[in-house]
Amino acid sequence: MYVSNHLSLVEEQRQHVDSIAERTAQFLAAGGTIYQGKSPSINPPPPHRSTKIDPETILKRRKPPITAAERKVLRKLAEAL
Template identity: 60%
Template sequence: MVEHHRPQADSLSEKVAQFLAAGGQIAALKSPPRNPIPPPRSPKIDPETVLKRRPKKLTLAERRALRKMADAL
């Protein structure tokens, strides 16, 4: 597998050498934090975008009562 990626590695090394020969500099910087802090939420809530909650499912007792009413009809 290493030999399989050798041409790409050589090409990359060649490009780095060209960059440095042209006066470029490589700077070792501090790595960014792994989990960036999310942006703060807005306190404004638009009434149009408020989530519509799903109604609760019928309980077993309610389903049985509904079935009895349907059978009575």
């Protein structure tokens, strides 16, 4: 048997549930209608990226790796020392 730890919380909110149900019934009896709209998407689209480029921003670019030819030259220089 399962006993919820939140049972007292459920019972505390019972008066609000009854009140909402009563007001909903009054609204419908007075000729009101309930419209159930489309549910929102779970993940909203990301914000649009700005096309503005700040001229003061210094772009940090990665230097290209050393080529095999440059590596050979460095080895020859190191051996000469």
